[in-house]
Amino acid sequence: MIWNAFILALREIRRSAMRSFLTTLGIVIGVASVISMVMLGDATTAYVTQSISKLGSNMIIIRPGQDRHGPGGDTVAKRFIHDDLTAISREIQGLKGVAPVSSKGIQAVYGNKNYSTSVDGSDNDYFTVKDWQFEEGRSFTDAELKGGKAVCIIGETVRKELFGAQTPIDTSIRLGNFSCQVIGILHPKGASMFGMDQDDLIVVPIRMFQRRISGNQEISAILVSAHNPSSIENMKSAIISLMQERRHIRTGDEDDFNVRDLREVIQTLSSTTKMLTLLLGAVATISLLVGGIGIMNIMLVSVTERTREIGIRLAIGALEREVLLQFLVEAVVLSSLGGVIGVILGIAAGIGVNIAFELPFVFNTSIVIIAFLFSTMVGILFGYFPARKAAQLNPIDALRHE
Amino acid sequence: MTSEPVVELKGAKKYYGQGNAAAYALQGVDLTIQKGEFVAIMGPSGSGKSTAMNIIGCLDVPTEGEYLFEGINVGGLSRDQRALLRRHYIGFIFQGFNLLGKTSALENVELPLLYRGIPAGERRDMAMEALKSVGLEDVAHHTPGELSGGQQQRVAIARAIVTNPLVLLADEPTGNLDTHKSIEVMELLLSFNRDKGITIIMVTHENDMAQFASRIIHFRDGCIDTAQNEHQ
Structure with a gap:
C-alpha cells in the first residue's frame, strides 16, 4: 500500500x-x-x-604589575630576572617551555632600506612556546645564547620590508646602533585576531638584548607553555604561589605580578x-x-x-x-x-x-x-x-x- | 432469465433536512434488478434517478428503507466497507468521462487494479486487454486530452470493466456524444452485458439509447412511475 x-x-x-x-x-x-x-x-x-592557538599553544604569560585594566597600569612593580626563570623551570611540573621576553621598538636598517619594528630578546623556548616554525635558517646555538652574540631571527614582514626578493640568511642588518647577522626566518603566521601583524618582529638572544638594547638584567615577561592543556589551571596556581614566595608577598596582599593564559580569550x-x-x-x-x-x-x-x-x-x-x-x-x-x-x-x-x-x-x-x-x-x-x-x-x- | 436479485431497493427514501423542511429526493422506491439484466433508468431531472443511482452504486445510503446489494444491507456498512464493495463489485461510467487528465489511457484503466493491489505486470496486461476489448489498444499511451469524446468514453468503459465487475453503472454515458458515437458506446455496453454477463444499470434521457436495454424504469418525483412503466 x-x-x-x-x-x-x-x-x-x-x-x-x-x-x-x-x-x-x-x-x-x-x-x-x-x-x-x-x-x-x-x-x-x-x-x-x-x-x-597561533598566538601560542597552551601559553601562560607572567608579567610584572597588577592585573589591572584601563590606563595607568602599574609600572613600578619589580621586573623579573633570570633567576625567576630558572626557579620556574626547576619547580613547576609538566613544562613544555619557559621563555623570557623583553621587547623594544627599534629601527632596522639594511642597505638603503629603513624599517621600524620591534625586537624581542629571548631564547629558543620562545619558538616552542609561541609555536613558531622556521621558514629558513636555524634557531640560536647555545654559544650564541650564552655569549649574547649579535645574531637575529626575523619575521616574514621584516624580511619583505628589508630584503624584498633577496635572501637574507647570513647577511647583516643594523639594529639601532649595532649590526646583527640574520640566521633564520620565521614561517609567516599572518595577522592575529586582534589585527596585529604577528610577523612584524625580530628575535635576538636575551643576553644580547640586555647588554646592547636595554642595558640592564631585567626580563619584562615570562612565557610558559604546558605539555598538557588540561594542566594549565594547576600550573597557573603553582606559578602564582612560587612567584608570591619569590617576591615576598604576604598572604592577603595584592600580587605585584599577573599570570594569564589565552583560554579565557578562546x-x-x-x-x-x-x-x-x-x-x-x-x-x-x-x-x-x-x-x-x-x-x-x-x-x-x-x-x-x-x-x-x-x-x-x-x-x-x-x-x-x-x-x-x-x-x-x-x-x-x-x-x-x-x-x-x-x-x-x-x-x-x-x-x-x-x-x-x-x-x-x-x-x-x-x-x-x-x-x-x-x-x-x-x-x-x-x-x-x-x-x-x-x-x-x-x-x-x-x-x-x- | 435466472432469478438472482443483485440490487434490491425496499421502500428506499432519501431526504435532506428534517421535519417539514425535509427535501425529498426519493419517496419510497421498491426496485429489484436481477443478475445479467440491462436496465435503463429514465426520467426528467429532479425525478430522483441520480439519487437512486448513487444509492445503487453504494456512494450514498438511503435515509429510510433498505438497500440490499447481493443480499448485503448497504445501509449498515461503513464508508470504507462501501468503498471495498465498489472496488470489488461495481464499475462506473460517467457522463463527463471522468478520466484522470495528463494520465495515459492505460494508466487510467490500471487505476482500479492498483487499488485492488494487483502486481504491475499483470495490471498492465489486464488493462491492455480491456483497452483492446473497446478497440483502443493503439492509443493506450495517449492522454485523454489527445483523444476524442467517443474514445474517452470507451477508455472509461475499459476502466469500468477491467475488474470484471458484477454491476456496471452508467450515468448518462452518451450524454456528451453524437448519435454515431453513442450507438458505438451502447453496442459496446450491450456486448459486455451479453458476453460477460455484467449487469448494467444505465441512466439516460435519450429514448433511442434506452431501447438497447432489456428493461426501462421511469422515475418521476422521487418515485417509480408505474403508469408509464406499464405503458411500455
Missing part, C-alpha cells in the same frame, strides 16, 4: 513538474540556508580558535561565535518553516484543484486512508526531494562562502541530517491537513466538482 502510494505520488509529481518545483522551492531554500549558515558559523568558530570568543552560529541557524530554521507552510498552501490548492480526481478515486473504491496516504506521501516526497536538493545546494554554498572568505572548511554531518529530517517532518506535518481534507471528501460532491 505504501509502495503503491509512493508510485502514485511520484507519477503525480512528474505530471505537474512546475507546481512541484515551486512547492519544493521553499524547502530547498530553507534547508540550503540552514546548512550553509551553520557551516559558515562553524567555519568562523574554527577560524577564531585556530587564530588564537572561551569568550568561541562562545560568541557559537551564539552567532545559533542565531544564523535560527533565522534559517524560520525560513524552513515558511517553506513548510508553502508546501501546505500548495497542497491545499492542489486538493481543491484535484477534487474531481479524488472523487474518481473514491468512486472506484479507494479507501479514505489510501487517499490520505497518497497525498501525505506526495507531500513527504516533495519535501524530502527539496531536502536533498537543499542539502546539496547548502553544502555547495557553504563551501563557496568558506572559500570566498578564506575560512577553514568544517563539515557538520549532524546539521545535514537534522536539516534533512526536519524537511521530511515539515512534509508530514504540513501535508497531513490537506491530505485529510482530500480523503474526507464526499465522492458524489467531488465528482460533481467543476
Whole structure:
C-alpha cells in the first residue's frame, strides 16, 4: 500500500513538474540556508580558535604589575630576572617551555632600506612556546645564547620590508646602533585576531638584548607553555604561589605580578561565535518553516484543484486512508526531494562562502541530517491537513466538482 | 432469465433536512434488478434517478428503507466497507468521462487494479486487454486530452470493466456524444452485458439509447412511475 502510494505520488509529481518545483522551492531554500549558515558559523568558530592557538599553544604569560585594566597600569612593580626563570623551570611540573621576553621598538636598517619594528630578546623556548616554525635558517646555538652574540631571527614582514626578493640568511642588518647577522626566518603566521601583524618582529638572544638594547638584567615577561592543556589551571596556581614566595608577598596582599593564559580569550570568543552560529541557524530554521507552510498552501490548492480526481478515486473504491496516504506521501516526497536538493545546494554554498572568505572548511554531518529530517517532518506535518481534507471528501460532491 | 436479485431497493427514501423542511429526493422506491439484466433508468431531472443511482452504486445510503446489494444491507456498512464493495463489485461510467487528465489511457484503466493491489505486470496486461476489448489498444499511451469524446468514453468503459465487475453503472454515458458515437458506446455496453454477463444499470434521457436495454424504469418525483412503466 505504501509502495503503491509512493508510485502514485511520484507519477503525480512528474505530471505537474512546475507546481512541484515551486512547492519544493521553499524547502530547498530553507534547508540550503540552514546548512550553509551553520557551516559558515562553524567555519568562523574554527577560524577564531585556530587564530588564537597561533598566538601560542597552551601559553601562560607572567608579567610584572597588577592585573589591572584601563590606563595607568602599574609600572613600578619589580621586573623579573633570570633567576625567576630558572626557579620556574626547576619547580613547576609538566613544562613544555619557559621563555623570557623583553621587547623594544627599534629601527632596522639594511642597505638603503629603513624599517621600524620591534625586537624581542629571548631564547629558543620562545619558538616552542609561541609555536613558531622556521621558514629558513636555524634557531640560536647555545654559544650564541650564552655569549649574547649579535645574531637575529626575523619575521616574514621584516624580511619583505628589508630584503624584498633577496635572501637574507647570513647577511647583516643594523639594529639601532649595532649590526646583527640574520640566521633564520620565521614561517609567516599572518595577522592575529586582534589585527596585529604577528610577523612584524625580530628575535635576538636575551643576553644580547640586555647588554646592547636595554642595558640592564631585567626580563619584562615570562612565557610558559604546558605539555598538557588540561594542566594549565594547576600550573597557573603553582606559578602564582612560587612567584608570591619569590617576591615576598604576604598572604592577603595584592600580587605585584599577573599570570594569564589565552583560554579565557578562546572561551569568550568561541562562545560568541557559537551564539552567532545559533542565531544564523535560527533565522534559517524560520525560513524552513515558511517553506513548510508553502508546501501546505500548495497542497491545499492542489486538493481543491484535484477534487474531481479524488472523487474518481473514491468512486472506484479507494479507501479514505489510501487517499490520505497518497497525498501525505506526495507531500513527504516533495519535501524530502527539496531536502536533498537543499542539502546539496547548502553544502555547495557553504563551501563557496568558506572559500570566498578564506575560512577553514568544517563539515557538520549532524546539521545535514537534522536539516534533512526536519524537511521530511515539515512534509508530514504540513501535508497531513490537506491530505485529510482530500480523503474526507464526499465522492458524489467531488465528482460533481467543476 | 435466472432469478438472482443483485440490487434490491425496499421502500428506499432519501431526504435532506428534517421535519417539514425535509427535501425529498426519493419517496419510497421498491426496485429489484436481477443478475445479467440491462436496465435503463429514465426520467426528467429532479425525478430522483441520480439519487437512486448513487444509492445503487453504494456512494450514498438511503435515509429510510433498505438497500440490499447481493443480499448485503448497504445501509449498515461503513464508508470504507462501501468503498471495498465498489472496488470489488461495481464499475462506473460517467457522463463527463471522468478520466484522470495528463494520465495515459492505460494508466487510467490500471487505476482500479492498483487499488485492488494487483502486481504491475499483470495490471498492465489486464488493462491492455480491456483497452483492446473497446478497440483502443493503439492509443493506450495517449492522454485523454489527445483523444476524442467517443474514445474517452470507451477508455472509461475499459476502466469500468477491467475488474470484471458484477454491476456496471452508467450515468448518462452518451450524454456528451453524437448519435454515431453513442450507438458505438451502447453496442459496446450491450456486448459486455451479453458476453460477460455484467449487469448494467444505465441512466439516460435519450429514448433511442434506452431501447438497447432489456428493461426501462421511469422515475418521476422521487418515485417509480408505474403508469408509464406499464405503458411500455
